Amino acid sequence: MTDAARLLDxxxxxxxxRRLSRRNxxxxxxxxxxxxxxxxxxxxxxxxxLKGMPEIRMGNIFAPPVEIxxxxxxxxxxxxxxxxxxxxxxxxxxxSVQILVPSVILSIAVASVNGYAxxxxxxxxxxxxxxxxxxxxxxPYQVMIYPIVILLRELGLYGSLWGLVLVHTxxxxxxxxxxxxxxxxxxxxxxxxxxxxxxxxxWGIYFRIMLPMALPILVVAMILQVxxxxxxxxxxxxxxxPEIYPMTVQLNNIVNSVQGVKEYNVNMAATLLTGLVPLTIxxxxxKLFVRGIAAGAVKG
Amino acid sequence: MRTTDTPPALREDSSRPPNPLFRNLxxxxxxxxxxLTALVVFVGCTGWTIVHSFTGSKLLPKLKWVGFDQYEKxxxxxxxxxxxxxxxxxxxxxxxxxxxxxxxxxxxxDRKIRFEAAFRTIFLYPFALSFIVTGLVWQWILNPDLxxxxxxxxxxxxxxxxxxxYNASIVIYGLLIAGLWQGTGFVMVIMLAGLxxxxxxxxxxxxxxxxxxWKTYVRVIIPMMRPVFITALVVITSGIIKVYDxxxxxxxxxxxxxxxxxxxxxxxxxxSSQNLGQGFxxxxxxxxxxxxxxxxxxxxxxxxxxxx
Numbered sequence: 001m002t003d004a005a006r007l008l009d010x011x012x013x014x015x016x017x018r019r020l021s022r023r024n025x026x027x028x029x030x031x032x033x034x035x036x037x038x039x040x041x042x043x044x045x046x047x048x049x050l051k052g053m054p055e056i057r058m059g060n061i062f063a064p065p066v067e068i069x070x071x072x073x074x075x076x077x078x079x080x081x082x083x084x085x086x087x088x089x090x091x092x093x094x095x096s097v098q099i100l101v102p103s104v105i106l107s108i109a110v111a112s113v114n115g116y117a118x119x120x121x122x123x124x125x126x127x128x129x130x131x132x133x134x135x136x137x138x139x140p141y142q143v144m145i146y147p148i149v150i151l152l153r154e155l156g157l158y159g160s161l162w163g164l165v166l167v168h169t170x171x172x173x174x175x176x177x178x179x180x181x182x183x184x185x186x187x188x189x190x191x192x193x194x195x196x197x198x199x200x201x202x203w204g205i206y207f208r209i210m211l212p213m214a215l216p217i218l219v220v221a222m223i224l225q226v227x228x229x230x231x232x233x234x235x236x237x238x239x240x241x242p243e244i245y246p247m248t249v250q251l252n253n254i255v256n257s258v259q260g261v262k263e264y265n266v267n268m269a270a271t272l273l274t275g276l277v278p279l280t281i282x283x284x285x286x287k288l289f290v291r292g293i294a295a296g297a298v299k300g
Numbered sequence: 301m302r303t304t305d306t307p308p309a310l311r312e313d314s315s316r317p318p319n320p321l322f323r324n325l326x327x328x329x330x331x332x333x334x335x336l337t338a339l340v341v342f343v344g345c346t347g348w349t350i351v352h353s354f355t356g357s358k359l360l361p362k363l364k365w366v367g368f369d370q371y372e373k374x375x376x377x378x379x380x381x382x383x384x385x386x387x388x389x390x391x392x393x394x395x396x397x398x399x400x401x402x403x404x405x406x407x408x409x410d411r412k413i414r415f416e417a418a419f420r421t422i423f424l425y426p427f428a429l430s431f432i433v434t435g436l437v438w439q440w441i442l443n444p445d446l447x448x449x450x451x452x453x454x455x456x457x458x459x460x461x462x463x464x465x466y467n468a469s470i471v472i473y474g475l476l477i478a479g480l481w482q483g484t485g486f487v488m489v490i491m492l493a494g495l496x497x498x499x500x501x502x503x504x505x506x507x508x509x510x511x512x513x514w515k516t517y518v519r520v521i522i523p524m525m526r527p528v529f530i531t532a533l534v535v536i537t538s539g540i541i542k543v544y545d546x547x548x549x550x551x552x553x554x555x556x557x558x559x560x561x562x563x564x565x566x567x568x569x570x571x572s573s574q575n576l577g578q579g580f581x582x583x584x585x586x587x588x589x590x591x592x593x594x595x596x597x598x599x600x601x602x603x604x605x606x607x608x
Contacts, residue, residue: 027408027411027413028413030404030408031405031408031409031413031419034401034405034423035419035422035423037481038422038423038425038426038481038485039422040441041426041434041437041438041441041481042425044437044440044441045437045440048440056446057446060451060454061440061441061443061446061447061448061450061451062451110333110334113330113331113333114330114331114333114334117327117330117331117334118331118334121324121327123323123324123327123328123331126331129331129334129335129338129339130334130338132338132339132342132343133334133337133338133342135342136337136338136341136342137538138538138590138594139342139346139587139590140541140542140563140583140586140587140590141542142542142562142563142566142567142579142582142583142586143345143346143349143350143583143584143586143587144341144342144345144346144349145567145570146349146361146570146576146579146580147344147345147348147349148341148345150361151340151345169333170337170341173333173334173337177334201326202324202326202327202330203326227428230430231429231430231431231432231433232430233430233431233432233544233545233548233549234544234545234567238567238571248430248432248433248545251432251433251436252432252436252548252549255436255439255549256436256549256552264440264443264446267436267440268437268440271433271436271437274430274432274433275428275429275430275433278428278429278430279425279428279429281428282424282425282428283421283425286421289424289428290424290489293427293486293489294489294490294493
């Protein structure tokens with residue numbers, strides 16, 4: 001049984017001992033029904049991925065497995081086919097890791113320097129560029145994807161891993177820059193001035209004072225970027241080629257492929273595997289995840 | 301108030317560089333990625349696409365002007381019209397339901413209940429998942445032969461029908477179920493933050509005056525949370541216009557063209573049917589839609605402040 005499913009049992013039991021009032025029944029009843037809607041897909045994913053195909057064909061999608069088998073997981077990881085390649089999702093996983101690591105590092109590095117420059121080293125026009133960046137958040141990607149293909153081709157990066165890294169850095173920039181700018185603005189100017197008087201320069205202050213202070217926001221930015229980049233589909237499908245497709249693209253190709261018999265258990269194991277990275281981050285980071293997405297929503 | 305370009309301590313002793321362009325050169329160089337992104341990508345690429353939407357580009361972008369031909373053709377294409385209709389339907393429903401569900405969940409969680417953290421965790425976890433994962437799970441749950449439909453039928457309701465992914469007239473609601481599952485938790489979090497920001501005295505005053513709880517929400521709390529609602533509105537809307545992955549994973553636009561959306565039209569025209577001009581025109585229309593939504597918001601948000 002999953003954790004999520006076990007948590008569901010809480011409010012429905014006789015626990016609210018003091019008052020089993022009508023108000024409480026409605027309150028906890030509504031919440032439990034809603035919780036069921038949210039928890040159900042995760043439960044179905046887990047349960048389906050542990051059943052054999054005969055059991056799936058015969059039985060109920062919500063029933064727990066009679067006979068637990070891990071074969072679908074093994075198959076999804078190392079044997080599932082996309083086109084002629086039958087080396088499973090593991091390839092997509094490692095591709096995603098290879099895309100993820102440089103993208104997260106580069107995007108956070110660039111954005112933190114931006115935020116630092118925008119808050120402490122403003123130069124004529126810096127706010128204009130920042131405003132453009134903020135407006136850019138709202139431009140649909142579809143408007144920019146084709147010219148970027150041309151740009152990447154000119155740079156010799158189209159279809160390569162680094163091209164995608166660059167794209168993630170560009171499109172992660174507005175939000176992260178905002179995040180870092182707001183954070184660094186709250187650092188007292190006196191501290192900055194004192195460092196200047198002591199002879200520290202742009203980079204000296206950045207590495208020795210600002211970056212060490214920015215640890216909490218760095219973690220938030222990392223959570224934001226890891227989930228965002230891991231979950232990306234559109235950029236992966238446009239800017240890479242089949243050999244280096246990220247996990248989401250490969251997953252879609254495996255599950256929605258038209259040839260062959262549909263193996264729902266393998267499909268669900270593959271889906272769960274792809275969701276595992278962001279889910280792990282979500283369950284571990286808890287409040288920080290919430291802070292990250294809230295920071296993204298509340299514009300400064 | 302804020303540090304000027306050069307702190308005074310330095311301005312006096314160093315001989316002023318001849319060109320102000322070189323003042324704080326390091327800071328400017330370090331901002332180069334931002335400047336390039338803003339100018340080349342956000343301004344340049346957007347402008348490039350708009351300009352090229354007035355050309356007859358097919359396989360390759362060409363500056364062969366055709367005026368508004370692409371737009372005319374676009375609005376005479378059935379698939380585009382279906383896409384727009386779907387987006388409008390999906391958008392309106394998604395907006396209403398997300399706001400209502402998001403607010404209701406937040407309000408319920410704010411009633412000082414037990415297990416709040418557990419409920420919050422359950423409501424929000426789908427937001428960590430990608431639209432691809434979301435679409436594939438719901439595709440499986442909504443599978444007519446083995447999913448919900450078959451389970452309900454096996455319970456004795458043999459004529460029960462619920463196959464949104466194979467029924468063109470209700471496929472959009474299938475997408476909606478999945479989309480709401482993924483996104484409402486996020487709006488709930490924004491709403492909950494807004495509710496927590498409301499002064500406890502407001503509640504006390506309402507209680508003293510004997511105003512029922514629901515009435516306090518409708519008359520007092522929701523009007524007070526206007527900025528939160530507007531933020532949620534903008535976040536949801538900009539998300540809706542971009543809807544793409546979910547459709548690809550769940551229905552691939554089908555059955556037929558019943559669940560096509562504009563973002564998918566753009567992608568298909570640009571990258572699979574080699575009709576760049578159509579793709580550019582369609583994406584420019586998407587941009588226009590965003591502008592139409594955002595300008596009133598920007599006016600309310602930033603224009604309104606001046607009157608205060």
